[in-house]
Amino acid sequence: MPAPAPSAPAATPWPAPPATGPVDAVVRLPGSKSVTNRALVLAALADAPSVVAKPLPARDTRLMAAALSALGSAVDASGEDWAVTPGRLRGPAAVDCGLAGTVMRFVPPLAALADGTVEFDGDERARVRPMGGILEALRTLGVRLEDGGRGTLPFTLHGQGRVRGGEVTIDASASSQFVSGLLLSGARYDEGLTVRHAGEPVPSLPHIEMTVDMLRAAGVTVDDTTPDVWRVEPGPVRARDVVVEPDLSGAAPFLAAALVTQGRVVVPDWPERTTQAGDALRGLLTDMGASVQLLPEGLEVRGTGRVFGLDADLHDVGELTPVLAALAALADGPSTLRGIGHLRGHETDRLTALATEINALGGDVTETPDSLHIRPRPLHGGLFGTYDDHRLAHVGAVLGLAVPGVLVEDVTTTTKTLPDFVGLWATLLG
C-alpha cells in the first residue's frame, strides 16, 4: 500500500477581507472539475489521442492526470490545454486519490481493464468517503479487490486486462459518482454494462446526465430511458477534442458576493445550456433576491439589497449547499436546505461542519439527518474551521465580506478545485 500523505503542517489562518463597498467585477473562472475529469477518463479510454482544452488545473484534476499516466496513458498537463495519448492500460500502479471523489470513483472501473495490480489510497479524510457501490459492482463483475473488509480506501485491485461486463445492481444513494464511474468505463467491457440502482433516490442526477452526454458525444450508445437504470453498449470510445466550460459551482462564492455587498459580478462564458449543477445558481440566487441575467458577456448577478431566506431541496445540486448556507446565514429571514444527507459523505460531513462553524461565529444553525435550518443572527469574527473542504473555505470568505475578523483556518483547501482562489477573490474585491 502506498503510505498516506503525511499530514500537512498547520496552515496560517487567512483573514477573509471585508468588503469596503459593493463589488463590481468580471470574474473569469477556470474549467469545470466535473467536465475535466470525465474528459480525461474518456480520453484515456479512447481510440486515438485528443486534447482537453481549457481544463481545470487544480488538485483534483492533476490527481486524475497522474492516475491515468500511472495506468499507461501519456497525459501532457504542462500547458494550458492538456494532451492525452491513450496507452495500453497496465499495472503495477499506485493511484493517489487525494480527496477527489471523481478520482476514487471513476478510476477503479478503468483500472479493472488494466493488466496488473493497482493500489488505491488517498488523504486521511478520503478513507471515510463511501465507496461501497463501486467496490461491490466491480466484485460482482468478477474483479478481484482487497479492501480489508472496510469497503473504503485504501484497496488493491487486481486487473486482468479485461472485464466481461453485464449487469450490476448497486445502491447509489450515497453518491451519483458510483453510477458515473461505472458508466464511463462500461463501453470498454466485453458485454458493455447495465447499472441498476436500488435504494433511496440517487443524488446529483445532473452529474449522471453529464456523464451520459459526454459518453454519447464520444460515440457510445447509452440508454437512460428507464429511471434508475443505465445501459452502455460495448464499443469504442471515440477520441474527441473537448473544450471545458467554466466551473459553475466554483462560481458560487463570487456570485454570492454580489448579493452580500449589493454589487455586481459577471462570469464570462457561462454556457446557455449545460449539465453542470452550478447552473441552478441562476434560479437559486434569484429566489434569494438577486437580479440574474444571462447576457452576451456572461452571467450577471446583481445584489438588490435584500437577501431572502431560501427553502429549497438541494438533492440534485448538493455541492452548492455550503455557499448557499453562507448566504442564508446573512439573509433577512430563515432558510431550510433539504435533501442533502449525502453531503455527510463529501469532503467532510458538511452538515455538521456548516452548523458547527456558522454557530461558532454566533449563528443559529440546526441540522437534521438530511437538512439544515438556518436562522440569521448577527455574527462576529473568529476562526472558521475548514476540515480540508474547499467549499467550507468559500463559506468563510463569503461570511467575511460582511463580518469583520473572520479567519479562514486553511484557505489552501481551495486548491482542490481552483488554482488561485485568494488571487481571484482579491480581483473581485478590487
Ligand SMILES: O=C(O)C1=C[C@@H](OP(=O)(O)O)[C@@H](O)[C@H](O)C1
Ligand atoms: O460526478 C461529479 O463530477 C460530481 C458528482 C457529485 O457527487 P455526489 O453525487 O457524491 O454528490 C458532486 O457533488 C461532486 O462535486 C461532483
Ligand SMILES: C=C(OP(=O)(O)O)C(=O)O
Ligand atoms: C463533493 C465534491 O467533490 P468530490 O468530487 O470530491 O465528490 C465537491 O466538489 O463539492
